[in-house]
Amino acid sequence: MLTPAIPLRAAGAALLAAGLFAAGWTANGWRKDAELAELTAARAQADLGSANQALGDLRAAGQAMRRKADEFAGIQSTFGAQLDAIRKDMKNAKPLPVGCRPDDFRMRKLSDAVEAAKQAAAAR
Numbered sequence: 001m002l003t004p005a006i007p008l009r010a011a012g013a014a015l016l017a018a019g020l021f022a023a024g025w026t027a028n029g030w031r032k033d034a035e036l037a038e039l040t041a042a043r044a045q046a047d048l049g050s051a052n053q054a055l056g057d058l059r060a061a062g063q064a065m066r067r068k069a070d071e072f073a074g075i076q077s078t079f080g081a082q083l084d085a086i087r088k089d090m091k092n093a094k095p096l097p098v099g100c101r102p103d104d105f106r107m108r109k110l111s112d113a114v115e116a117a118k119q120a121a122a123a124r
Contacts, residue, residue: 075123082116 089109096102102110 075120079116079120083113086113086116 086109090106093106093109096106
């Protein structure tokens with residue numbers, strides 16, 4: 001009766017070894033899954049940080065653009081009013097006779113127009 005017991009022991013030992021191997025394989029899989037989850041979370045945190053930085057930079061650039069646009073609109077409205085006043089003055093001025101030089105009023109208005117254009121160009 002000794003002979004049939006040995007194959008049962010061997011089968012039991014093999015079954016136990018296979019069970020231990022499967023348990024080890026499963027535990028190692030869980031450990032690797034946990035490591036992978038940690039790496040994914042760390043990468044997501046890094047991506048979130050860089051995205052927040054980019055959003056902050058974009059927000060600052062947008063605010064700077066808004067300030068410059070408002071400044072430009074102010075300059076343009078002031079410059080437009082000055083140009084309208086100059087046009088009105090030029091329309092109301094007496095026409096020059098042929099071969100005549102401009103009077104002081106016209107020269108002053110032309111000089112003002114040139115100065116306003118220089119200031120507008122310098123503001124850019």
